[in-house]
Amino acid sequence: MAEVNRAQIEEAVRLILEAIGEDPNREGVLDTPKRVAKMYEEVFSGLNEDPKQHFETIFSEEHEELVLVKDIPFYSMCEHHLVPFYGKAHVAYIPRNGRVTGLSKLARAVEAVAKRPQLQERITSTVADSMMEKLEPHGVMVVVEAEHMCMTMRGVKKPGSKTITTAVRGVFAKDTNARAEVLSLIKN
Ligand SMILES: Nc1nc2c(ncn2[C@@H]2O[C@H](COP(=O)(O)OP(=O)(O)OP(=O)(O)O)[C@@H](O)[C@H]2O)c(=O)[nH]1
Numbered sequence: 330m331a332e333v334n335r336a337q338i339e340e341a342v343r344l345i346l347e348a349i350g351e352d353p354n355r356e357g358v359l360d361t362p363k364r365v366a367k368m369y370e371e372v373f374s375g376l377n378e379d380p381k382q383h384f385e386t387i388f389s390e391e392h393e394e395l396v397l398v399k400d401i402p403f404y405s406m407c408e409h410h411l412v413p414f415y416g417k418a419h420v421a422y423i424p425r426n427g428r429v430t431g432l433s434k435l436a437r438a439v440e441a442v443a444k445r446p447q448l449q450e451r452i453t454s455t456v457a458d459s460m461m462e463k464l465e466p467h468g469v470m471v472v473v474e475a476e477h478m479c480m481t482m483r484g485v486k487k488p489g490s491k492t493i494t495t496a497v498r499g500v501f502a503k504d505t506n507a508r509a510e511v512l513s514l515i516k517n
């Protein structure tokens with residue numbers, strides 16, 4: 330995939346500054362195009378990353394029971410408005426055939442998927458599907474809760490409103506108790 334084109338972003342930001350009626354040569358904003366380009370390179374770095382690559386680390390460990398990493402903070406950018414949405418992701422899975430991955434890899438996958446223009450639903454399902462494909466577990470459950478700045482600072486203006494999305498795969502799709510266990514652990 331193409332790397333971020335910083336010069337092009339700088340040019341675009343200069344144009345935006347001009348278009349909103351700012352003077353792009355004013356001292357305070359002179360370096361803003363450069364700063365924004367650097368920031369976009371950072372916040373969109375996930376475009377160059379396949380979340381599945383993080384699940385190459387597999388330990389052979391006979392634990393065929395729940396693993397949950399909860400309260401993984403993330404920041405993403407809404408693909409409709411390019412403003413942030415952010416919150417927490419909770420990632421659970423039940424390993425199979427000794428295919429246990431590193432705990433940090435669950436957080437790394439969330440990060441890789443979040444750092445792109447995104448929808449909350451797609452973050453949730455992409456993490457779940459990547460884990461299903463690479464770890465072949467009994468099941469995966471991903472819960473994401475977030476606040477969308479496009480709904481708080483503008484538009485409908487509903488600060489404090491939270492969006493919760495879930496993706497359930499494998500055993501979690503069939504077993505209400507398995508889902509309930511994860512939800513109660515997330516709440517406590
Ligand atoms: N499903 C989904 N919608 C999102 C997400 N982030 C932002 N949106 C919504 O995307 C929609 C875009 O709606 P449009 O009518 O095309 O754009 P808009 O006129 O700016 O909409 P308003 O936000 O209602 O002012 C809005 O309803 C946003 O709330 C997300 O992660 N998932």
Ligand SMILES: [Zn+2]
Pocket residue numbers: 407408409410411412477479480
């Ligand atoms: Zn938005």
